Amino acid sequence: MKTFPRGLHVDDNKLDTKDKPIKDVAGVVSIPDTGCQIPVKAANLDSLCQFSAKDILHLVESAGIVGMGGAGFPTFKKLVLPEGIAVNTVIINGCECEPYITADYRLMLEKPERIVFGAKLLAKASGASKIIFGIEDNKREAVKAVKAAIREHPAEGPIDIIDVVVLPTKYPQGGEKQLIQSITGKEVPSGGLPRDVGAVVFNAATASAAADAALDGVPLTKRVITVTGSGVKEPQNLLVKIGTTVAEAVNYCGGMTADAAKVILGGPMMGVAVSDLNTPVEKTTSCILVLNEREAKLFEESNCIRCGRCIKACPTGLMPNFLAEGAKAKNWKKADKEHVLDCIECGCCAYVCPSRIPLVQYFKKAKLIVTALRKKQADNAKRN
Ligand code: SF4
Numbered sequence: 318m319k320t321f322p323r324g325l326h327v328d329d330n331k332l333d334t335k336d337k338p339i340k341d342v343a344g345v346v347s348i349p350d351t352g353c354q355i356p357v358k359a360a361n362l363d364s365l366c367q368f369s370a371k372d373i374l375h376l377v378e379s380a381g382i383v384g385m386g387g388a389g390f391p392t393f394k395k396l397v398l399p400e401g402i403a404v405n406t407v408i409i410n411g412c413e414c415e416p417y418i419t420a421d422y423r424l425m426l427e428k429p430e431r432i433v434f435g436a437k438l439l440a441k442a443s444g445a446s447k448i449i450f451g452i453e454d455n456k457r458e459a460v461k462a463v464k465a466a467i468r469e470h471p472a473e474g475p476i477d478i479i480d481v482v483v484l485p486t487k488y489p490q491g492g493e494k495q496l497i498q499s500i501t502g503k504e505v506p507s508g509g510l511p512r513d514v515g516a517v518v519f520n521a522a523t524a525s526a527a528a529d530a531a532l533d534g535v536p537l538t539k540r541v542i543t544v545t546g547s548g549v550k551e552p553q554n555l556l557v558k559i560g561t562t563v564a565e566a567v568n569y570c571g572g573m574t575a576d577a578a579k580v581i582l583g584g585p586m587m588g589v590a591v592s593d594l595n596t597p598v599e600k601t602t603s604c605i606l607v608l609n610e611r612e613a614k615l616f617e618e619s620n621c622i623r624c625g626r627c628i629k630a631c632p633t634g635l636m637p638n639f640l641a642e643g644a645k646a647k648n649w650k651k652a653d654k655e656h657v658l659d660c661i662e663c664g665c666c667a668y669v670c671p672s673r674i675p676l677v678q679y680f681k682k683a684k685l686i687v688t689a690l691r692k693k694q695a696d697n698a699k700r701n
């Protein structure tokens with residue numbers, strides 16, 4: 318049995334939502350329908366030719382589609398490339414590597430055709446001729462479903478190749494830069510973007526949302542989330558409206574157990590704790606995780622013993638112990654020099670740290686401050 322930070326056990330069958338079909342509860346929450354509809358052409362899963370790149374950009378922007386894997390970056394901004402930059406590959410991230418989250422897995426299983434069509438739209442808008450799905454090898458059924466959808470709706474128009482690459486189940490396989498390296502063998506440079514190596518990455522749910530906008534004129538007002546954890550009576554996957562509260566979503570899953578103690582939005586590795594059950598589900602919320610008292614126990618931080626485990630664990634090749642020194646001492650120049658902005662906040666370093674140092678918390682704060690300082694410097698340079 319593998320234990321993750323915050324005490325979650327991967328092999329706990331009760332918490333395995335892989336076999337739980339998506340339950341649509343979007344119609345029964347207290348949020349009124351916006352009635353908002355995007356005008357669309359009559360299209361089907363094989364009518365990519367009906368959409369020009371400009372149409373797709375407009376659609377994606379009007380539908381309010383953002384990266385649904387966590388970052389929340391507006392999708393149309395990712396699709397508009399600066400002069401002289403081109404991408405040849407769209408990567409669809411189907412890894413969902415954090416333990417317990419199965420929302421994208423269910424989506425790939427239940428709506429693979431939509432995801433393939435959405436991927437085609439995004440590829441056409443970005444000018445890429447190749448689409449690669451990256452899916453971890455613990456999601457064999459999803460691999461089968463996506464491959465079958467590709468066979469039924471093969472590459473067309475400006476797209477030459479659509480393929481599925483099965484990747485080892487390894488955290489954080491779904492990190493954008495890690496995924497690009499696993500699939501293309503290319504390393505995104507420090508401070509760079511995927512387009513610097515000719516790729517652009519979208520989450521499977523984002524591709525599905527693009528298809529919903531194009532085929533049904535539906536903006537991004539709903540999403541699939543996994544509601545799970547030892548503090549939830551009946552863990553499952555739900556389709557909810559954006560804005561549904563944590564309390565409402567958990568109630569659809571039988572409510573909380575008597576020993577529920579902590580709610581996290583996101584997975585056990587990268588999620589953020591929330592203190593108010595009225596916190597809404599956002600476009601980037603993939604999971605509501607409720608921990609019991611035992612799992613939510615906080616450990617006391619002790620001094621770094623220079624064991625170097627965090628360095629070995631860091632997937633981006635950083636030195637978390639040195640980074641933490643800079644961040645703790647509020648030496649932001651040191652943190653910047655140690656490339657804190659390359660930290661993907663995966664939590665691997667904190668997971669292995671025997672001194673229980675909450676390294677990621679230091680890095681999150683340091684990233685915000687370093688980004689603000691860099692911006693200030695750039696503004697000053699422009700003024701002078
Ligand atoms: S959270 Fe830790 S392990 Fe993950 S990228 Fe940042 S420094 Fe590296």
Ligand code: SF4
Nearest residue numbers: 621622624625627670
């Ligand atoms: S794992 Fe923890 S104790 Fe070991 S070097 Fe890194 S920060 Fe220090």
